[in-house]
Amino acid sequence: MIRLIGGEMPGWNEDRPPAGGALYGYLTDQLPAGSRVLVAGPHDPALIEALAARTAVTCLVRSQPEAERLDARGLDVLCGTLTKLTDADRWDAVVALDGVGRLCSVEGPQYDWTECLRALRNVLLPGGLLLLTVENELGVHRLVDPAAATVALTDDAWRPLGEFDDSRPGSPARLADRLATEELALDWLGAAWPSPAAPTLVATADALLTGPAGALSAAAASAVASAYADRAVLSDPRRLAAAAVRAGLGPELAPAWLVLARLAPAPPATGAPETATPLRLPPVLLGDGPPAGPLPTGRLLEELLLTACLRHDLPAVRGLLTGWMAAVPDAGPENVVVAGETFTKLDPGVPPRADVLRCFATTLLTGGYAHPWPAATDLRTLTAILHAAAGLPGDQPAIPTDEDPPIPNSRRDQEEQLRSLRRLLADAEARAEVYEQEIAKRDAELTKARVQIAAFGGSFGYRMAKLGYGVARKARQRLRKRA
Amino acid sequence: MHHANHFYGHAHVLAEYCGLDPEHPPRIDGYVQHGWNVVDGLGIGTPYLPGRPIFVWSEQTRRRAWSMGRRQATVIGAPFLYLLRFAAPEPEPATRAGTIWYPFHGWEGQQVKGSHGRQIDEIMATETGPVTFCLYWNEYHNDKIRAEYEKAGRVICHGYRGFQWRDTDIRFLHNQLGELRAHRRVASNRLSSAIFYGAAAGCEPAVYGDPMHLEREDLAVAERIRRQWPELHGKHPEPETARRSALAELGDGYLASPAELRLLLGWSLDRAAVPA
Secondary structure: OEEEEEOOEOOOOOOOOOEOOHHHHHHHHOOOOOOEEEEEOOEOHHHHHHHHOOOEEEEEEOEHHHHHHHHHOOOEEEEEOHHHOOOOOOEEEEEEOOOOOOOOOOOOOOOOHHHHHHHHHOOEEEEEEEEEEEEOOOOHHHHOOOOOOOOOOOOOOOOOOHHHOOOOOOOHHHHHHHHHHOOEEEEEEEEEEOOOOOOOEEEEHHHHHHOOHHHHHHHHHHHHHHHOOOOEEOOOHHHHHHHHHHOOOHHHHOOEEEEEEEEOOOOOOOOOOOOOOOOOOOOEEEOOEOOOOOOOOOEEHHHHHHHHHHOOOHHHHHHHHHHHHHHOOOOOHHHEEEEOOEEEEOOOOOOOOOOHHHHHHHHHHHOOOOOOOOOOOOHHHHHHHHHHHOOOOOOOOOOOOOOOOOOOEEHHHHHHHHHHHHHHHHHHHHHHHHHHHHHHHHHHHHHHHHHHHHHHOOOHHHHHHHHHHHHHHHHHHHHHHHO | OOHHHHHHHHHHHHHHHOOOOOOOOEOOOOEEOOOOOOOOOOOOOOOOOOOOOEEEOOHHHHHHHHHOOOOOEEEOOOHHHHHHHHOOOOOOOOOOOOEEEEOOOOOOOOOEEOOHHHHHHHHHHHOOOOEEEEOOHHHHOOHHHHHHHHOOOEEEOOOOOOEOOEOOOOOHHHHHHHHHHOOOEEEEOOOOHHHHHHHHOOOEEEEOOOOOEEOOOOHHHHHHHHHHOHHHOEOOOOHHHHHHHHHHHOOOOOOOOHHHHHHHHOOOOOOOOOEO
16 A cells, blocks of 8 residues: 655656665564564565565655555555654664665755654654664775765766765764664664675674684675676775775775664563563674674685785795695685685685686786786786796696686776886887897898908809809800890 | 806706706896895896896895886896705715805906905914815906915816806806805805805805905995895804895795796796797
8 A cells, every 4th residue: 555645756766776685685584573664765675575574564765656566566655755754653663774865855855864864763663673774975885986976977866965964974983873862772783895785794893803804804805896896996995895894994994884773662661571672683794694604714815915926925925826726726816715724715605717826817917916026917927927836737827718707897907007008018119129229230240240251251262263153154144045 | 138147057057947958048038136236136237128027036136126126026046046956965974174265356347456465364364274265267367366375275266157158157056066065164255145155055154354345346335235234244153143144145935946937037848949
């Protein structure tokens, strides 16, 4: 059933996909069965349906065509702008995993972030839960985006405030403060990668601080690697995400924060037992839920290799290459964790590859990383050197010609490749000039030598005989012509 | 590439290590550091072809080369260490005695200035065992200088360095290794390749005496060397510290495998060998 609450947009379809994905599905699955839930803003229909199978769901959307599609699925829908939502109806939980940016329509007041939060809080029953995604305007996804958030690119950007909405919390600590101001107690806060719309990794600040930093930074890099394959970016988000996690800045630079907050419960009747059990969410969510086992300790092989290359630490590079090729030669360096002498696959589910050394050579070359073999500027030579440095047999390995896995298309890498090509060209031109001078010098020497050979070659008698033979040959030719 | 690659039979030693014909090493795609120095590894006046690799002994030299604008330096370690990898091991028990002394030497372009006589006096007053004087070919072929040393002890020469690929004594380093292994100490009045080689070959190194000087030499460099490597200077430096320092300068730990070295030098087996 659709209830039009006012401010709905009749001909409007959202131009960006709704929040969704398996990890969000896991989170909504944790809401208590049988509760009444308001799903505010656009969400993946699959996620809504899964939730509706366990709870009583009401959807709030501004797009009327979207409301009709949800209604056709048999869902209860409120269609209109957030500012028209009243506290006449209240829910046990509000799910706003799309954030609050798509709750106000073009009609009526345009709430800022805090006002949106207050409006959602006002429709919670005492003790009610708020599951909210907050985009970080300083998140990795923003830092690498070639387009600024304040550039109005899409039809829904009728008020592109970006980082200029001062009511938005700029850090996890400020987010907790804003929630507290609205009497919302923070039960759980997780930093999310690679995007607010569909995170595949969420970790609490405590997990990021005390957990295995290597595996978590690797997971952050891997999450952004999948999301940014072949996408245009300013700089490589994999390195930025991993470096932030390693530096203890994971939560501050994550693309989004997910919070589970609870409105203060009604004061219990005197002597009545506390019935609500607090909802406990895991410290780390990976893919579609908590990881199957403990995360491996150690550092990501790719990062160790790059570090050793940048240090020009040849013994370390050779040790890592040799250990890698002996233990897991079919896993890319971005999927191998190294702890001491042990090389383990981070995700055993990734299909094996035969071209991992070539892929690492590509990383070194396209990323413009300094490495111990700077004169090897072509992929084939560098791959062959890595092959030899890994202690593998054969001087010229058959280098697989499969396509490299898609990686972020970074503006910084392009700049570096341009610089590198200019360097190569300048070197080649300088060499050609040296060669030309050398040829001119040797030509002069050769000419001199020929003159000397002609002048002094052979004895007097030999030269006379040669002269006579030449005269005789010419005379014979003349006689033949006459005949 | 450059004739300095063949100095002291370096290219020949590297070829033997790589499993190639040591008498006819193929052309090296780059420049091999031909002696220990405190610049970029290349000799003075080497006409460098831009973009070509230089193969230096140590990571420290690579950093120095980088700072001097040489971007294509790769550390391979000193050819002498490669020789140690494949040369026959030192006979057991070792029969070492006395000191092999390398007086600071000149070359075609610069002669050494100073008193060889006073130097010999100081050496004989310091060394307790027999002294072998190893003269560089430049001094060895100077009858007057050689005669001065011959009065004090045995005088040898490891051979001719070579020039423009001609007359290279391709067993130079082999000869040197053999002599070093016969002595307990290696000494000189200047820190030089020979001291490092001696330390690597098991001698106790020492650098003392009048450092003398080359014609038109910038003496600030010699003073800088004394400041930077005090552990190798003196009549009796602490042997283990000195040895560690020497091995670092030779690039110990950085040696490439034969397969890797073949690729770096442009000697991979599927490429047609180009004569030097």
